[in-house]
Every structure is written in structure tokens, then in C-alpha cells.
């Protein structure tokens with residue numbers, strides 16, 4: 001089966017105040033990093049039907065560099081090739097150049113269309129730049145465009161979130177991802193006590209999530225995963241591979257893979273990766289794909305878990321799920337168990353109870 005290819009681009013212009021992802025701001029390393037990516041992609045020699053450039057900020061690379069990286073990979077025709085973009089590093093000229101590469105899906109890190117909220121998060125763009133970036137991408141010929149939206153951010157209210165979603169939905173988007181802000185220890189945001197006091201409380205967080213699910217549904221974006229919403233036939237094929245427990249190769253510092261029956265990760269060590277002919281693989285799971293893991297991943301999806309996959313445990317699973325169905329947290333149909341939006345709010349607890357039952 002063809003696999004997914006994840007390419008990690010660990011460069012950012014400046015760190016956002018909430019972010020603890022591995023990325024560096026020294027762009028002088030980019031050329032050597034790209035050479036290492038190309039050597040590594042060739043070393044594995046796999047064939048891919050989805051590619052995802054994540055980061056970091058992949059749009060800090062030139063269209064020529066993206067082209068060179070893609071040229072090193074065996075990619076099937078009709079592959080989905082996604083790239084994360086920051087609105088401030090994707091102007092009209094850049095997007096037109098990018099359209100000449102095989103990239104056919106963009107994912108913009110918009111987060112909010114409220115300038116005060118963007119400022120509190122330490123994002124480099126404002127709302128006008130975010131809107132222009134999506135419009136410019138569409139004008140350049142990109143038809144599959146996603147936006148990231150952040151929930152429960154400092155100063156965010158139900159009204160401001162409603163306004164952001166309303167305005168996002170007027171843009172030519174086919175997909176929206178909505179994530180709850182997590183306050184990560186060690187980030188500037190975690191140390192900003194004044195700003196932390198403006199965070200929505202737990203009840204407001206839950207209301208914000210349900211508002212997002214309902215409003216997006218009304219606007220034609222169906223929920224297909226806890227945090228992901230798409231217009232018909234525009235679910236992210238690459239990310240679906242993760243939840244369907246399919247294999248993918250991750251290349252670059254800190255990238256994760258599920259390849260040839262094992263899960264491994266690459267150390268977050270720039271120096272080692274720059275020298276590598278084949279990246280270091282640290283095995284994290286030598287027997288992946290267990291029933292519990294497949295259950296845990298499938299329950300993140302609105303389509304849910306196919307009970308036939310756990311035939312011998314079906315009765316136990318259904319008994320454990322029944323009280324939660326009564327509470328409106330999940331639905332049991334003839335062959336599937338699927339969480340409701342209310343269930344997604346407490347998904348960790350539900351997944352734990354169901355995995356313990358088998």
C-alpha cells in the first residue's frame with residue numbers, strides 16, 4: 001500500500017509565545033537541511049500517495065526548494081501534497097510560484113481573526129494579512145485550502161470566536177482544524193500571569209468547542225475528527241492515515257514514522273540530521289497496531305470504531321459503551337461506536353474506559 005510522507009521543516013521566523021514545538025530561527029541552516037532531507041528521502045526509496053510539509057514554518061522555504069524536495073520522492077499521480085503556511089510568509093508572488101510545484105493543498109496557521117488575540121499569542125500576522133493570504137492562495141489556483149483556528153486563547157470570548165468563524169467561513173476554505181490552546185510549561189505565555197487570567201474557564205472552553213462544531217456544521221464543514229472539519233470530499237487524506245493506523249514515513253528532526261511494522265522517531269538534533277545519509281531511527285513501538293491502539297485512534301474520528309474489528313470483545317465493548325450512550329457521549333450503531341461532539345470533549349476518559357473493557 002502506498003504510504004504517507006511527512007517532511008518536517010523546523011524553521012520559524014520568530015517563536016510564537018505559546019509554542020513549544022522544536023524549531024530554530026537560524027535560517028542559514030536551511031540549505032544544508034534541505035540537502036539532508038533529499039538524501040534521506042532517496043535512502044528510503046518508498047512510494048507515497050500523500051505528502052505533508054509541517055513545521056515549523058514550511059513557507060519560509062522558497063518554491064524552488066519545495067520543488068527540489070518533492071523531486072527526490074516517488075509520488076503517485078493524484079497524490080495529496082499539503083503544506084503548512086504562515087500568512088505573513090506567503091505573499092501573492094510566493095503563492096503563484098508555489099502553485100507551479102506539485103503542492104496542491106495549503107494549510108494556513110490563522111488561529112484567529114481578532115487582532116488582540118493574535119497579538120496575545122505572539123503571532124506575526126494580523127487578521128487582514130490572514131484573510132489576504134487565503135484569498136491570494138485561491139487566486140493563485142489553490143482549490144484545497146485549510147485554516148487552523150485556536151480555541152480558548154487569552155481574551156477570547158464566545159462573541160469573538162463566533163465572529164472569527166463567521167469571517168473564516170466567508171473565505172474560500174475547504175477545511176478547518178480547530179485546536180484548544182494548551183499552556184505549555186516553559187513558554188513565555190505560561191509565565192505571563194496577567195494574560196493567563198484572561199483565559200476562558202473550563203465551562204467556557206467546552207461551550208467554545210460546541211459552538212465551533214455547530215457553527216461549522218451550519219456552514220457546510222462536517223466534523224470528521226475531534227479537531228477537524230471539512231467540506232464534502234476534502235478531509236485531509238494524509239492525516240486520515242494516522243487515525244486509520246496506516247503507515248507513513250516522517251523525515252527530519254523530531255519526525256515520527258510508522259514504517260515496515262515499527263514506530264520510530266528521529267532525535268531533535270539538528271547537527272546529527274544535517275550530517276545524516278539515513279536519519280537516526282529511535283524505535284518507540286516495535287509492535288504497533290494493537291487493538292487498543294486502533295480503538296483509541298478510530299474513536300477520534302466521527303465515523304468511529306468498527307465493532308467487527310474487535311469481534312471477540314464486541315459484547316464487553318458494547319456493555320462498557322452503553323451507559324455513555326445514555327449520557328449522550330457516544331452512539332452505538334449496528335457496527336460502529338462513535339463519539340458525539342459532547343463525547344469528544346471528554347474523549348480521553350471515554351477512550352480509557354473502552355480500551356480497559358477489551
Ligand code: SF4
Pocket residue numbers: 011012014015016019020021023055056057086109
Ligand atoms: S509558527 Fe508554528 S511552529 Fe513556529 S513558533 Fe509559531 S506555532 Fe510554533
